[in-house]
Amino acid sequence: MTIVLVTDHPETLINASSTKDELLGAIDSARPSTASADWPAAFALAAGAVGGANANRSTIVVISDGGLPSDLPPLPGEVRYIPIGASSDNLALSALSLRPAASGPQLFASVANHGAADRDVIVSVNIDGDLLNAQSLHVPAGKSADLILSDLPKQPAIYQASLSPPPSVGQSAQTLDALSADDSAWAVYAPPTSGRVLLISPGDIFIEQVLAALPGLQPFRAPADAPIPSDPFDLYIFDGVITDTLPLQSLLIINPPPITNSQLPSLLNVTGVFTDTTDIKLADDPLLQFVDFADVHVLKAHSVEVPDWGRVLISSDGGPLLFAGETGGRRIAVLTFDLHDSDLPLQVAFPILISNLINWLSPAQILSAPDGLRPGQPIVVRPPAGATAVTVRTPGGTVFGAEPGEQGVVFGDTRELGLYGVTVSAGGRVQAANYFAVNLFDPLESEIRPRETITIGRSKISAAHKEEIGQREFWPWLAGAALALLGVEWWVYHHGATLPSRPSAPVGRSWFWRRKTEEV
Structure with missing residues (x-):
């Protein structure tokens, strides 16, 4: 078996x-x-x-x-x-989420009744451990009822919703249902952040339109011949130009010109131009997820020596078209050709590629799970550049640690329901911290009928008929019967020897009796 x-x-x-x-x-x-x-x-x-x-x-x-x-x-x-x-009697929290709004975040919760009878239930909502709201919901059999809370605090917070039975007359306690795992749920509210991006370019309508369309970005543009503003930015994009001094933040360099500053070739060494851009190949890399270069054509590109810290993402016969990596505590991606020398901006792959690169170069959050995860579902932690350690604490208190790679850390041990804490540090100093929730939002699991x-x-x-499945062992009964038979034979043998002898066995007696009397 x-x-x-x-x-x-x-x-x-x-x-x-x-x-x-x-x-x-x-x-x-x-x-x-x-x-x-x-x-x-x-x-x-x-x-x-x-x-x-x-x-x-x-x-x-x-x-x-x-x-x-x-x-x-x-x-x-x-x-x-x-x-x-x-039993089919089960009430379940089937959804819990938060969405930003102008007057404050809005909370949405849904309760599903998988039983055969209408139910009343108390839905309690806590914020950072304190009771925020408690309401009674009537949930019809086989249907769901929703709860919406608006104008909530705009600060980051942890919300927990839980189900409890309403007070029952004449009862001191009441069991809610047959499955308690889906009676609680958690949600994490993190206010949306806008990454500040500075585009340094003589003018490129293609990249400007993409930056304006991407959510969560505040794009700014500076002329190519002007000094870099002193205001801080999360990401700098150099399009066709390179300054003598590069910022220490993440960089996206498009169409890099030859570099004359003696300090920059160690970071980026441009040696010429090549036109053999046929046979374009894409690496198997998360940065190229959903990127299709099958219909992309490039007229020419700059010959750039790929440094030790870089990995080639897109290559051609003449040289690399895109490479990226991390060095000096910052992330850098280099697109070696002018967008106007290709039809890439006219392809669907262009906004997808730029979005993937920006999310990697300057992630808005170290993780993204606004609606939480289901048990067993993995999550990717994307630490900022320079991070040396990622720590995850489970609801039960178990701590997992890992060293982040260029693609972040994938954490998959999420079978426990509740709240998980994530900390990213560099040299023992905490860089970022966040939380995510794991909830049992699965109708197949909550439907216990x-x-x-x-x-x-x-x-x-x-379904099989109700019967006992398995093997019944009969040997003890057979052994007992055999032992009883031997006992009877022993008793008859010894007690039969004291009987008076008879000339012949009476008619109708067994052969066993006859044999014993003849021996006497």
Whole structure:
């Protein structure tokens, strides 16, 4: 027997074992999870355990409440379905989110009733641990009810919503429902920030239009022959020009000219121009996500030596067209050709590429999860340049640490419901901190009503009849019966020896009795 545990990452608890103790031990080792079940992966494990040769002699038993997706592939062999659970009574917080507004953020919460009867429930909303609002909602059976709070404080804050039963006459306590994991939810409000971007250019309508269209940016433009303003900016874009002194913030350099300043070649060394821009190749890199260069043509580009800190993102036969990297505590991306010498600004790839580069060069937040995550869903932490450590604290207090790479840190251990804290530091000094929430917003998990049938492939599998599943061991009964028979024989043998002898056994007596009397 093979046992597969269905979680967000299904695993084989035990494979092809017939030992009862091993099977029971494997079942005892299983632990419940709040993450959404990956049924297709579990089906793949089950099909692999059966194998093609054993399909006709194998039985796959699905033990579940029946909350399976409807597009599952067929399984080999016989399939049986054993439903678990007894109640459909469950109220769930199915949504909790915050949106900025002119008068203050707005909170939206939704409560779903998965039961068969109408319910009343108290929805309490806390802000940073203090009660903000409590309202009673009437939720019809099989439907949902919403709660909206407006004009909330504009400061960053942590919100928690929870469900509780209304006071009941004559009852000191009342159970809300059969599943408590979806009775609470968290949300983090972070006010929107606007990154200040300075474009230093003789004039480029293409890049100016993209910067104006991107959300969360405050673009400014300075003439190419003017000194750099002393006001601080999060990102500097040099288009066709290079100043003698470069800012220490992140840089996007487009169409770099030859550099004469002796201090700059160590950062960027432009050696000439090349026209062999055919056979354009894109690296497999997150900065090129959704970027398609299939229809992009480049007339010519500058020959730029890629420094040790740079990685080539887009290349051609004549040389690199785009490279990026981190050096000296700042991030730099270099596009080696003039936008007017290509049809890139006319392609859909242009705004996508610029958006990806700006989000990497100057991320507005170290993470983005305004609506929270589902259990098991990973999140990318994008620390600012110069960060040396990323720390994540789970709701249970476990601390994870990692050294950030150029693409940030991917954190996936989010199976625990609640609030996670993220800290980014450089040399022991905290650079940034933020929070994100993990909530059970999954209707398949909150719908705990046992289903009568499940669909696998094109077949509907009905629930098995209620009966005892397993093997009943009869050998103790057989051994007891054999022992009793031996005891009777022993008793008859010894007690039969004291009986008076008779000439012959009476008619109708057994051969056993006759043999004993003859021996006497």
